[in-house]
Amino acid sequence: MALTRLGDRTNSPELGRRLGLYALLSLTSIAVAFPLLIALSYSFMVERDITSFPPPILPANATLANYREVFDRALRPGSPLPIFHYLLNSFVVSTAVVIGQLVTASLAAYAFAFLPFPGKSVLFLTFLATLMVPWEATIIPNYLTIRDLQWVDTYQGLAVPFMATGFGTFLLRQSFLQLPRDLYDAAVVDGASRFRFLWQIVLPLSRPALGTLAVYSFLATWNQYFWPLLVTNQPIMRTVQVGIVQLRFEESLRWGLVMAGVVIVVIPTILLLVLGQRQLVRGLTAGAIKG
Amino acid sequence: MTQVQTATIGRLGAAAIRKRRARGARDLIEALLYLAPSLLLFAVFVFIPLARTVYLSLFYTNPVGNPRGFAGLDHYVELATSPAFHRSLLTTFQFALYTVPGGIVIALLLAVLANRRLRGINVFRTFFSSTIAVSLAVAATIWALMLNPSIGLFNYLLGSIGVRGPAWLTDPSSALVSVSLVTIWATLGFNMIVLLAGLQSIPEELYESAKIDGAAGLKIFRHITIPMLSPSLFFLLVVNIIHVFQAFTQIHALTRGGPVDATNVLVYSIYLDAFVNFQFGFASAQALVLFTIILALTLVQFGVVERRVHYQ
Numbered sequence: 001m002a003l004t005r006l007g008d009r010t011n012s013p014e015l016g017r018r019l020g021l022y023a024l025l026s027l028t029s030i031a032v033a034f035p036l037l038i039a040l041s042y043s044f045m046v047e048r049d050i051t052s053f054p055p056p057i058l059p060a061n062a063t064l065a066n067y068r069e070v071f072d073r074a075l076r077p078g079s080p081l082p083i084f085h086y087l088l089n090s091f092v093v094s095t096a097v098v099i100g101q102l103v104t105a106s107l108a109a110y111a112f113a114f115l116p117f118p119g120k121s122v123l124f125l126t127f128l129a130t131l132m133v134p135w136e137a138t139i140i141p142n143y144l145t146i147r148d149l150q151w152v153d154t155y156q157g158l159a160v161p162f163m164a165t166g167f168g169t170f171l172l173r174q175s176f177l178q179l180p181r182d183l184y185d186a187a188v189v190d191g192a193s194r195f196r197f198l199w200q201i202v203l204p205l206s207r208p209a210l211g212t213l214a215v216y217s218f219l220a221t222w223n224q225y226f227w228p229l230l231v232t233n234q235p236i237m238r239t240v241q242v243g244i245v246q247l248r249f250e251e252s253l254r255w256g257l258v259m260a261g262v263v264i265v266v267i268p269t270i271l272l273l274v275l276g277q278r279q280l281v282r283g284l285t286a287g288a289i290k291g
Numbered sequence: 292m293t294q295v296q297t298a299t300i301g302r303l304g305a306a307a308i309r310k311r312r313a314r315g316a317r318d319l320i321e322a323l324l325y326l327a328p329s330l331l332l333f334a335v336f337v338f339i340p341l342a343r344t345v346y347l348s349l350f351y352t353n354p355v356g357n358p359r360g361f362a363g364l365d366h367y368v369e370l371a372t373s374p375a376f377h378r379s380l381l382t383t384f385q386f387a388l389y390t391v392p393g394g395i396v397i398a399l400l401l402a403v404l405a406n407r408r409l410r411g412i413n414v415f416r417t418f419f420s421s422t423i424a425v426s427l428a429v430a431a432t433i434w435a436l437m438l439n440p441s442i443g444l445f446n447y448l449l450g451s452i453g454v455r456g457p458a459w460l461t462d463p464s465s466a467l468v469s470v471s472l473v474t475i476w477a478t479l480g481f482n483m484i485v486l487l488a489g490l491q492s493i494p495e496e497l498y499e500s501a502k503i504d505g506a507a508g509l510k511i512f513r514h515i516t517i518p519m520l521s522p523s524l525f526f527l528l529v530v531n532i533i534h535v536f537q538a539f540t541q542i543h544a545l546t547r548g549g550p551v552d553a554t555n556v557l558v559y560s561i562y563l564d565a566f567v568n569f570q571f572g573f574a575s576a577q578a579l580v581l582f583t584i585i586l587a588l589t590l591v592q593f594g595v596v597e598r599r600v601h602y603q
Contacts, residue, residue, distance in 0.1 A: 025412075028404060029419065039436075104328040107325045107328060108328075115325070117318040126333070132590070134537055138343075140575055219424075226543075226562075245431070248432050258436070273420070273421065273423060
């Protein structure tokens, strides 16, 4: 082993190949992330530079003016660009959906994984069926429901419809089934209630799966567009995604300002990607592996 | 066996069955308590709305969405004969054709490139998958800048190689292509991650024995990598087509279905008819077409995955 590695290092064609590979990987990385890098770069540009020809790639006179203006406007009372409200709304709604899904999905997954009861397969199929109904196909009655409940422009209108999840239930059930069955039998013999077994044993042992579901559903909710567009009218209740599109239509000539908004909106999810990459990858590939 | 004995056994059996039934009922009630939160939400936001969509599709509605007069199958007849709806379906298929194969091929190239053991490879993988952190709304906003005909980089770069770029989003002949470019980029991260996971699950020995047999490079890729990757590729194909049929954000953020309906895909058409024209009945009929298409795609996916699992 050590010899081969030493050989690799002294072998110059191998070294050249490796450097070439790094160059290729770097160039491809820049190409894939190019739109993001452009957004970042333009957010530091003054409008005069943005409209100059040829179009710039890096700021000639880097400035924080765009960010300052976004923040100034956000803090002005009755602001037409309440970006902090957008962030707060998206954060509250996404967090509420994550908590809701963790509760409903772990309760349901526990019943499917551990409890014996008649009609289990029919009920399981009911959960399965929800995966085949696209949200867009039921969006009209759902909008009417939220309107009739007078939940337009409220957090509950944005969050409650998404608090149950067929996908998350499967994910957690799969993970619960990995736990040794003896644990359950022993706990029941010891007289522990079934709920206590869920709370004290199953959930702590299933932290990775719960983390996967949490990261996945946070990202999915944070990135929603159609539903928040429908059920919010007041600017102050908009979520970040609706807000950023609105900003572009309202400030169509202020690209630097719009890109500063883009950067602010995208930072939380980039952080989530970097910090929760493992959970996220597991969540995204769960479908591919499990079907 | 005497009659008395038989009767006793019969009585005992009946008692046992009764007891078991009682326990079954108790188990069911307890299980339902655990399932209740999910079932309640599914009922209110999935199953009842689905039934209501069917119901609404059979009625004419007033602008607030209440049924006013039975329409029978009128809306469906209109769908079958409406050139606008046919155009919308055709646009959706075109959109799928523009985004899905290209998007998967690019993601495959990235995944192959990222699938090696190398110091620091995780940094590159993060870059390659970075677009999963980017919402379609954000992607659309950035691409609107890059595709801008007067100040955008795209047409400048095209110009520097002597090509006169189109007006992209505002030209009916290039608007769908523009929206497709945004979509391909925004889905790249997800596709790459799925394919990379697929590549990593191919056993090393397969490659080694192929090398011993004298196979190399492209031959290995064609005869080992692609067949072993086919479940992931198939999964992505179906999921990406489903996403195209659900596409709304990038259309609303960039073109609002225009210019002259060039990007009026299925979900956007539902949105316009329901929430701009207030024809909830007609829009509901379209929503059911959407539901049928996606149901069929999902069943195909489950069916194939099921077969794959059995054969393994």
